[in-house]
Amino acid sequence: MSDRPHAIVSGASSGIGAAIAQRLLRDGWAVTGISRSAPAPGVAHIPLDLAQADGAAVREALADVAATALVHAAGLLRVGAVGALNPALGASMWRLHVEASCLLADAVIPKMTAGGRVVLVGSRTSSGSPEKSQYAASKAAMVGLARSWAMELAPRGITVNVVAPGATDTPMLKDPAREGVPPKPPPIGRLIKPEEVAALVAFLLSPEAAAITGQQMVICGGASLC
Secondary structure, three states: OOOOOEEEEEOOOOHHHHHHHHHHHHOOOEEEEEEOOOOOOOOEEEEOOOOOOOHHHHHHHOOOOOOOEEEEOOOOOOOEOOOOOOHHHHHHHHHHHHHHHHHHHHHHHHHOOOOOEEEEEOOHHHHOOOOEHHHHHHHHHHHHHHHHHHHHHHHHOOEEEEEEEOOEOOHHHHOHHHOOOOOOOOOOOOOEOHHHHHHHHHHHOOHHHOOOOOOEEEEOOOHHHO
8 A cells, every 4th residue: 555645636637726736746645636527647537527516426436535635626717796696607606616615525534534634725805806706705615614624623633724826827717707807917917826826735735734724825926915
């Protein structure tokens, strides 16, 4: 049996999830990716659409997988101004960000031992952002989940944190569905790099981060200062 730490990473085929998977592979982790399409070579693949899967499907897919860490990076951004909000789109974001977090946690965390790590990829918009209210609400709920789970799991030596990026250079940022709400570069003059987010996640999964739990860490290039 391998002594390598093992991480389950959702959304591992693209964007921030892919960057996290690759960073962990370079750091010596075994990585299992949950995504609709296949991730890069080196990542074991569980083909699953977390926006559609129910609890039974998630438990079955992960029944034989024991992980040191769980990273929920799969995400969806849809925009809409108040007065023209789309309930179906809001429900889809809630499903992927909040309900999928719960399904993954229930399937993975009970099998974790002391030293386990959970990181949810949120968003700096969780504190509010114009024309992104439904997205922001779902990301804010992830913070509530993480803080609650951190309280429950601290006695077991398992940490739970949220990494909240600002505008990051990923395919999601270029999605035509966000037309009319163009991304705004932060004060550093450029978008966040997925690899920068991955580096913070990698630290939170490390033994050196054992005293950090229940926190939301924003990586936004200074956008939160404005």
